[in-house]
Amino acid sequence: MDSLGALHAFVQAADADGFTEAGRKLGVSASAVSKAVQRLEDRLGARLFHRSTRSITLTPEGAMFLERCRRILCEFEAAETELSQTQAAPQGKLRVSFPSIGMLFMPKIAAFKRLYPQIELELDFTDRLVDVIDEGFDAVIRTGDHADSRLMTRTLGRYRRAIIGSPDYFANAEVPETPEDLARHPCLIYRFANTGKLDRWPLSRNGEPVHVELTNSVVMNTLEPQICLAESGLGIACVPDIAVARQLKAGSLISVLEPYLQAQTKISVMWPTSRHLSPRLRVFVDFVAENLLLA
Structure with missing residues (x-):
């Protein structure tokens, strides 16, 4: 803290072009400011000011050191502000x-x-x-x-994808047992709004990707309609499992082909x-x- 005080005295003296005005701003004597700067110069082994009986001016070393001191003091002030803000309600x-x-x-x-x-x-x-x-x-x-x-x-x-359909839908359609079985089902497909591409369901077998040509029954670019239409029995969809955790628990949706959806x-x-x-x-x-x- 003594060093920080000396830096502050040095910056004030440089800004005020004199020890007297710097002392007035700091609430100390001109002599105290001068001694603080002198101790700083002794520690640094460099002269920061050219002194005369009427004024002080920065040396080249002092000018260089002044800019770094400003950054140090700004960082300290910012740290104080940040710490004080943590005591108040975030806003x-x-x-x-x-x-x-x-x-x-x-x-x-x-x-x-x-x-x-x-x-x-x-x-x-x-x-x-x-x-x-x-x-x-x-x-x-x-x-x-x-x-x-x-x-x-x-x-x-992390989450995984789940292929889901309603109990009523699977009561009237064969439950798929392999990825290839999906080709016989109407699928509710997601389209990426930013690219226009259709979502590819991340199926795999023994660590190798499995691609199946799906029958696109309904295409949409938001998640909620996929889930709603699946619950209504209009087909099957592939959605994040966290999106349908409640429906799976309640039984309004059923998950199929889980062994083929291991990617997280x-x-x-x-x-x-x-x-x-x-x-x-x-x-x-x-x-x-x-x-x-x-x-």
Whole structure:
């Protein structure tokens, strides 16, 4: 702290072009400021000021050292501000991007909002790979593996895909026992809104991918209609298992071909790399890590 005080005295003296004015701003004598700067020069082994009876001017070494001192003092001030903010209720705008599957998490986001009512949430839902920094997002929830050195990542968990249909549907159609059996069933297919491509169901046998030409009964670009139409008995769909956990437990949907759907997808929260994580972002990251994938 003595060193930090000396840095502060040096910066004030440089800004005021004299020890007297610097002492007035710091609430100490001009002599105290001069001695602090002298001790700093002795420690550094370099002269920071040219002194005369009327004024002081920075030496080349002093000018170089001044800019670094400003950064040090700014960092210290920012650290103080950050620490003081942690003692207050998190508040302010928090802009978060979710994939389309993020609609499943709205009950958890509602719980977060009730817990932190002073945080203003701005939520975006898209399967497009947004640029977190350039588009001004505070955080993103992403599925799959994404490498970006500009972002910090915290893994929230993993999910698998499930091929599902209603009990009524399977009462009137043969339950598929192999991936090839799917060709005889009307399928409810997801289309990626950002690319226009149809979702390929991630079937595998003995670790090798299995591709089956599916019969596209209905094509859509959101998850909820797939689940609704499957529950209505209009065909089968392949959706994240976390999206239909409640229906599978209640028996309104049945999962088939589970041995052929072993691949897992990671889901993570990512945010811009920063030394100063705001209180609102910190509580959001901690909350989703602890709660988002809980049943």
